[in-house]
Amino acid sequence: MSKILAANFKTNHTRASTQEYVEKLDTSMGELGYLDDLYLFPPATALNNFNVKNSIHIGAQNAYPTIKGSFTGEIGVEQLEEFNVKTLLIGHSERRHILGETQEFIAKKYIWFIEKGFKIFYCIGEPLEVREAGDKAVRQYLVEQLEGIDTSYENLILAYEPVWAIGTGKTATAELIERTHSMIKEMVDKPLLYGGSVKPQNLAEILAVPGCDGALIGTASWDAESMISMLEIAKNID
Numbered sequence: 001m002s003k004i005l006a007a008n009f010k011t012n013h014t015r016a017s018t019q020e021y022v023e024k025l026d027t028s029m030g031e032l033g034y035l036d037d038l039y040l041f042p043p044a045t046a047l048n049n050f051n052v053k054n055s056i057h058i059g060a061q062n063a064y065p066t067i068k069g070s071f072t073g074e075i076g077v078e079q080l081e082e083f084n085v086k087t088l089l090i091g092h093s094e095r096r097h098i099l100g101e102t103q104e105f106i107a108k109k110y111i112w113f114i115e116k117g118f119k120i121f122y123c124i125g126e127p128l129e130v131r132e133a134g135d136k137a138v139r140q141y142l143v144e145q146l147e148g149i150d151t152s153y154e155n156l157i158l159a160y161e162p163v164w165a166i167g168t169g170k171t172a173t174a175e176l177i178e179r180t181h182s183m184i185k186e187m188v189d190k191p192l193l194y195g196g197s198v199k200p201q202n203l204a205e206i207l208a209v210p211g212c213d214g215a216l217i218g219t220a221s222w223d224a225e226s227m228i229s230m231l232e233i234a235k236n237i238d
C-alpha cells in the first residue's frame with residue numbers, strides 16, 4: 001500500500017516561502033516520479049491556489065465551524081473555499097493542550113466539517129505521564145480523544161502523535177508504534193499515520209512498521225530539501 005506523507009508547518013513559513021516550497025516540492029515530485037498524495041498544512045496566511053502538476057493537497061491547520069460570522073481571529077469555510085481547501089487538521093495536541101480545545105469542542109468541529117465533506121486528519125496521542133502509566137491508561141486516554149467522533153466517516157485519516165514525541169527529538173520506538181497502532185486499529189479501521197519527531201533518519205524504519213500508513217511530519221518538513229529527501233525514502237518503500 002502506498003504511504004501518505006503530510007507536512008504540518010505549524011507557525012512557520014510565510015506566504016512567499018510557502019510558494020517557493022510548493023514549487024520545489026512539485027518539481028521534485030515530477031523528477032522522482034512520486035505519484036502518491038502529499039498533504040501540506042501551511043499557516044492560514046499562506047493558503048493559496050497553487051498551480052501544481054503533482055498530487056499536492058493543501059489543508060488548513062485549523063478552522064472554526066462556521067461558514068462566516070463573528071469569530072475574531074478565526075477563519076471559516078468562506079475563507080477556505082477561496083483557495084479550494086477541503087482538508088482540515090483537527091485534534092492536534094498543540095490545539096488541545098496549548099490552545100485549550102476541549103474534546104467537546106473538537107467533536108463539534110469534527111461533525112460540522114464532515115457534514116461539509118472535508119477530508120479530516122484527526123490527531124490523537126497521549127502525554128508522557130499517561131504513557132508512563134502503561135498501555136491500559138494509554139488506551140483509555142485515546143478512547144476519550146475519540147469521543148463524539150464518527151470514525152466511520154469515509155474521508156477520515158487518523159494520526160497517532162504521542163505528545164512526548166512532538167518537537168522533542170524523542171521518537172517512539174518501532175515496537176511502541178506497532179503496539180499502539182494495532183491498539184488504535186482495533187478501535188478504528190482507517191488509514192493511520194504516525195507523528196512525532198519523524199525525520200529523514202528514521203522515516204524508513206517508521207514507514208516499515210506494520211499498521212503504519214504514513215507520517216505526519218512537523219519540524220523536519222519545514223525545510224524543502226529535507227521533505228524532498230523524505231519523499232525519496234517513501235517512494236523506495238512503496
Ligand SMILES: O=C(CO)COP(=O)(O)O
Nearest residue numbers: 008166167196197218219
Ligand atoms: O506535531 C507534529 C505534526 O503534526 C509533529 O511535530 P514534530 O515532527 O516537530 O515532532
